[in-house]
Amino acid sequence: MILTGPEIAACVRRGEISIEPFEHDQLNPNSYNYRLGREIKIADADILDARHPAKWSRLDITTEGYVLNPRRVYLAGTVEIIGSTSLVTSLIGRSSLGRLGLFTQVTADLGHHGAIHRWTLELTVVQPLRVYAGMRLGQVSFWRSSGDITEYDGNYGLGMAPMPFEPASLT
Secondary structure: OEOOHHHHHHHHHHOOOEEEOOOHHHEOOOOEEEEEEEEEEEEOOOOOOOOOOOOEEEEEOEOOEEEEOOOOOEEEEEEEEEEOOOEEEEEEEOHHHHOOOEEEOOOOOEOOOOOEEEEEEEEEEOOOEEEOOOOEEEEEEEEEOOOOOOOOOOHHHHOOOOOOOOHHHHO
């Protein structure tokens, strides 16, 4: 069952959901708007290999923004630290930015119990698009689980900066 905006706020107050910083005006009827952090990582290679780690360049988005280009995968992070030990998180992009050709969290939109961190965002665009640090980039929703809960204990649940691909995760 998905939580409503008022229930998300109540769970934050009770400590069941972590959203830091929490801004009431970022609540939606069934989600919370997350914002784009300042850091972006870009793979240095034109061809990425699923068996070998890529080298990544890091940059900070300036006040003038940063132009994302097609045919690249960009890793960024959320401003907010988001998660829960009792609820499942799900991140999606905003439809308004989808209409500009931005794809956010194409594959990894489902979080796990116990993963409370700044989310690594996978960004791709169909045409050049300027983005800005702090802009509302997407939405996170929270879901109640049915059954026994096992908390996530993998590396990706600990990240406070964009985390690149780890080949060991495919074995």
